[in-house]
Amino acid sequence: MLFRNAISAALAIVVVAALPSNAQVYPLTPVPLFHYDTQPEYTFNYTKQLTLKPEYSEEILESRSILHKLGAYVEVSQFSDIMTKTRPIQSSGDFASGFPATIFAPINSPTGNLTLHGDLATTVKYHLHVDTTMYDLSKLEKNRPYGGAARSGHIHVLKQGPNLLVNCVKVIARPIVARNGIIYPIESPLRPGDGDRILNAVRNKKKIDCRDFQ
Numbered sequence: 255m256l257f258r259n260a261i262s263a264a265l266a267i268v269v270v271a272a273l274p275s276n277a278q279v280y281p282l283t284p285v286p287l288f289h290y291d292t293q294p295e296y297t298f299n300y301t302k303q304l305t306l307k308p309e310y311s312e313e314i315l316e317s318r319s320i321l322h323k324l325g326a327y328v329e330v331s332q333f334s335d336i337m338t339k340t341r342p343i344q345s346s347g348d349f350a351s352g353f354p355a356t357i358f359a360p361i362n363s364p365t366g367n368l369t370l371h372g373d374l375a376t377t378v379k380y381h382l383h384v385d386t387t388m389y390d391l392s393k394l395e396k397n398r399p400y401g402g403a404a405r406s407g408h409i410h411v412l413k414q415g416p417n418l419l420v421n422c423v424k425v426i427a428r429p430i431v432a433r434n435g436i437i438y439p440i441e442s443p444l445r446p447g448d449g450d451r452i453l454n455a456v457r458n459k460k461k462i463d464c465r466d467f468q
Contacts, residue, residue: 260410274438294423302427302438303321304329320355320435327430330359330439333370333381340378356383358409358420360443371445380405380446387435391425399456401449409444410452421448422464 304327306312315326325334349458358381362368370377382405391411396402410421418425423440431439448467455462 260354283383304427304430307320307331309397317433320432323430323432324357324359329361329468330437331425332335332362332366333443336368336370336378337338340375341387353387353434354387356386356388357381357435358423358440359437360423360440368443370443372447375404377443377446379407380407380444388438389431389436390429394418399453399455401456404449407446407455408449409449410456411446417466421452422462422467 258291273462306315307326307328307348309412310326318326321337324330324337327334360368368403384405388402392413394411396413396415398413402409402411412419418438418442419437421444423439423442423444426441427439430439445467450463452467
């Protein structure tokens with residue numbers, strides 16, 4: 255149901271971001287590592303929440319790492335399986351046990367086979383931001399372009415109206431906060447290169463038509 259609603263929303267919304275003539279690229283500011291007694295209050299009206307697998311509970315997951323939490327939710331299980339198989343960050347420290355990170359996790363494909371564009375390892379890395387915990391992106395200034403470095407390339411983040419867009423891909427459910435990071439569920443996989451293309455358009459003061467990135 256979550257996937258069906260996301261597709262319907264994607265078809266209904268065509269986003270054209272007209273940037274001001276003096277638009278610049280602003281870096282995403284890394285937010286300090288989250289502590290449970292200071293959990294950020296999300297200002298986005300996310301009514302959708304991902305579904306826990308039957309073998310998990312919020313109590314079990316409360317102090318688990320970001321990889322454990324990624325594997326605990328039904329709607330992002332395909333991406334979690336790909337992460338497990340490709341091990342894209344095994345040389346970047348003990349990510350599973352505590353390396354801080356942000357993950358943009360695409361929800362499952364209804365075909366049962368999530369399609370990632372380009373080289374598999376490179377594309378998986380593009381969804382990861384190691385050493386950076388991006389809390390709470392809902393508090394970004396509206397219509398102001400933000401850029402950030404992924405493991406392979408750059409991403410563009412824009413808060414437009416009620417939507418948070420990552421390379422024109424919508425965040426569609428409440429982010430999942432882990433002990434060492436945060437997971438943003440997104441409606442479809444990101445494509446390496448799209449972020450750089452969008453950021454180049456921003457630098458050249460051009461409009462961004464999200465139909466070019468679907």
